Amino acid sequence: MTPLLTTRGLTKAYDGLRAVDGVDFSLATGEIRAIIGPNGAGKTTFVSLVCGRVPPTSGTIVFDGEDITHMPAHLRVRRGIAYTFQITSVFPNLSAYDNVALPAQRTLEDGRAKTHLHAAIMSALEHTGLADRANIQAGALSYGHQRLLEVAMGLALKPRLLILDEPTQGLSDSEIDGFMGLVRDIASSATVLLIEHNMDVVMELARRITVMNAGKILAEGMPEEIRADEAVQRAYLGTENHG
Amino acid sequence: MRSSALPPRILVLHAGVVALLFALNFVLPEYHHAVLARVMLLSVFAMGYNILFGYTGLLSLGHAMFFAAGLYGAGLSVYHLGWSIPAGLAAGIACGAALSTAIGLLALRTTGVAFMIVTMMFAQVFYLLTFYFAEWTGGDDGIVLSQEIRRFFVGDFYLNLTDPTTRYLLALAIFAIVLFATLIAVRSSFGRVLVAIRENEDRARMLGYDTFANKLAAVVLSGTICATAGAAYALLFGYAGSTFAGVQYSILPLLWVLLGGAATTLGPFIGTLFMYYVIDITSSYTSAYLLIVGIALILLVLFFPKGILGTIRARWAGWLP
Ligand SMILES: Nc1ncnc2c1ncn2[C@@H]1O[C@H](COP(=O)(O)OP(=O)(O)O)[C@@H](O)[C@H]1O
Numbered sequence A: 001m002t003p004l005l006t007t008r009g010l011t012k013a014y015d016g017l018r019a020v021d022g023v024d025f026s027l028a029t030g031e032i033r034a035i036i037g038p039n040g041a042g043k044t045t046f047v048s049l050v051c052g053r054v055p056p057t058s059g060t061i062v063f064d065g066e067d068i069t070h071m072p073a074h075l076r077v078r079r080g081i082a083y084t085f086q087i088t089s090v091f092p093n094l095s096a097y098d099n100v101a102l103p104a105q106r107t108l109e110d111g112r113a114k115t116h117l118h119a120a121i122m123s124a125l126e127h128t129g130l131a132d133r134a135n136i137q138a139g140a141l142s143y144g145h146q147r148l149l150e151v152a153m154g155l156a157l158k159p160r161l162l163i164l165d166e167p168t169q170g171l172s173d174s175e176i177d178g179f180m181g182l183v184r185d186i187a188s189s190a191t192v193l194l195i196e197h198n199m200d201v202v203m204e205l206a207r208r209i210t211v212m213n214a215g216k217i218l219a220e221g222m223p224e225e226i227r228a229d230e231a232v233q234r235a236y237l238g239t240e241n242h243g
Numbered sequence B: 001m002r003s004s005a006l007p008p009r010i011l012v013l014h015a016g017v018v019a020l021l022f023a024l025n026f027v028l029p030e031y032h033h034a035v036l037a038r039v040m041l042l043s044v045f046a047m048g049y050n051i052l053f054g055y056t057g058l059l060s061l062g063h064a065m066f067f068a069a070g071l072y073g074a075g076l077s078v079y080h081l082g083w084s085i086p087a088g089l090a091a092g093i094a095c096g097a098a099l100s101t102a103i104g105l106l107a108l109r110t111t112g113v114a115f116m117i118v119t120m121m122f123a124q125v126f127y128l129l130t131f132y133f134a135e136w137t138g139g140d141d142g143i144v145l146s147q148e149i150r151r152f153f154v155g156d157f158y159l160n161l162t163d164p165t166t167r168y169l170l171a172l173a174i175f176a177i178v179l180f181a182t183l184i185a186v187r188s189s190f191g192r193v194l195v196a197i198r199e200n201e202d203r204a205r206m207l208g209y210d211t212f213a214n215k216l217a218a219v220v221l222s223g224t225i226c227a228t229a230g231a232a233y234a235l236l237f238g239y240a241g242s243t244f245a246g247v248q249y250s251i252l253p254l255l256w257v258l259l260g261g262a263a264t265t266l267g268p269f270i271g272t273l274f275m276y277y278v279i280d281i282t283s284s285y286t287s288a289y290l291l292i293v294g295i296a297l298i299l300l301v302l303f304f305p306k307g308i309l310g311t312i313r314a315r316w317a318g319w320l321p
């Protein structure tokens, strides 16, 4: 199968610090891939390069056969790359409904979705269990619900690749359980790239795991392989269960 | 459910304001009748400003140039080229659309304080040009459109712009059209994107929006509405002068909108009306009226930072658009 996303020698340097350093990465359609690694490993920077929030220093990014290295972020979103922020960044002064309306109306205008706007919004809200909170201002929602709203916004974009940056950070155990069900559900229609600290979540969800350290890919493989990998254990898993 | 159809109470409120203004035409004493005609046109200027400042979150300090583009576009084409009044109105609006497109393309390369300064500088250039071309514009003295020009036929229909009632009703017509146009615009998907840009531009971009294109559209819509107000002002009151291109006419719409309530559809009108009368009343008592107006404004912004209608919306009527 041809990969949905590939990067070649992808590099981002900040004043000499190579936050992402020559990363060759490949992601197959339909996969759930987890990226793990210690803080500062370059995970957020890597996905920011993929979704276009940050311009690369060098290297190339190919999405669905098309070179998108220099494509503006908003056009990548329209090609189907959705990114949910590590720091919750819903629109706090807008209702949950309007937060989801923004991505939903986008896909309707693009002709990528054919339903009515209201139906599309409510479907994304129901999917994430927020339907009864549609009219509440996003800023007044609990933290866990804001994270879910973030996911609902990603869903409403009808993505082909959904990038989730530490989505379970700060969630309670029961919220995390609900969340895992949601991700499995999403994975039936989209490829998922998941940055995650919680190893239980990673082992449960991911079919393959990529380990990053100091801007580079340290290891890649099935969850069991990663558990067994000595280099990974030294760099990261030594203390078991982060987050 | 939310986007397309207007909820009844919003429709009733806006239609009610227009109906009330229509009724006032028949009962107001001469002086206040004339004031209100002027205020309605100036509040169209404020509504245009509100699109950019209130809804999109872009603070321009140069909107006098858009008002003046309409004013001169209409005034000069009627005065020098002998165009009809309706053609002059169209010319003024077209000038505003063209100018705001050009200014938008240049000024939107900047953000924040730089955007304020750049718009202010462009407006200053425009102001100075009105003196440089004083041969045509009349500079400070301006140009006066004669009474004969302002009495004309549209088809079989006779219009006399020197008649106060005609002026009032035409000002009201333009006010009503722009009020409902902004109401529809800000409740549309486009309006929702503008608010998203105001709240968090990076996030809006990551939802697939070309934020530059949307901001440009907001500048053009805003500038064109302001030019419509300027063009109508020149034609209804028969005068175009460089005062209207001066810096105070860039500051005034900001104050009107702040006072009435940024990002509210009716706030610009309320703010313009309120400020007009505050200045009118204080200036009849003391020559230091600007000081009093200044203090009143500071107090209002301190205690009602959301403006009159913005405060009402926050406390009692969350449904207000
Ligand atoms: N905008 C920036 N400017 C300078 N350095 C940055 C910037 N963003 C990230 N970095 C640095 O790049 C490295 C990788 O950061 P990040 O991608 O956020 O790591 P992770 O998400 O894996 O924790 C860190 O050392 C961080 O300090």
Ligand SMILES: [Mg+2]
Residues within 6 Å of the ligand: A043, A044, A045, A086
């Ligand atoms: Mg990170």
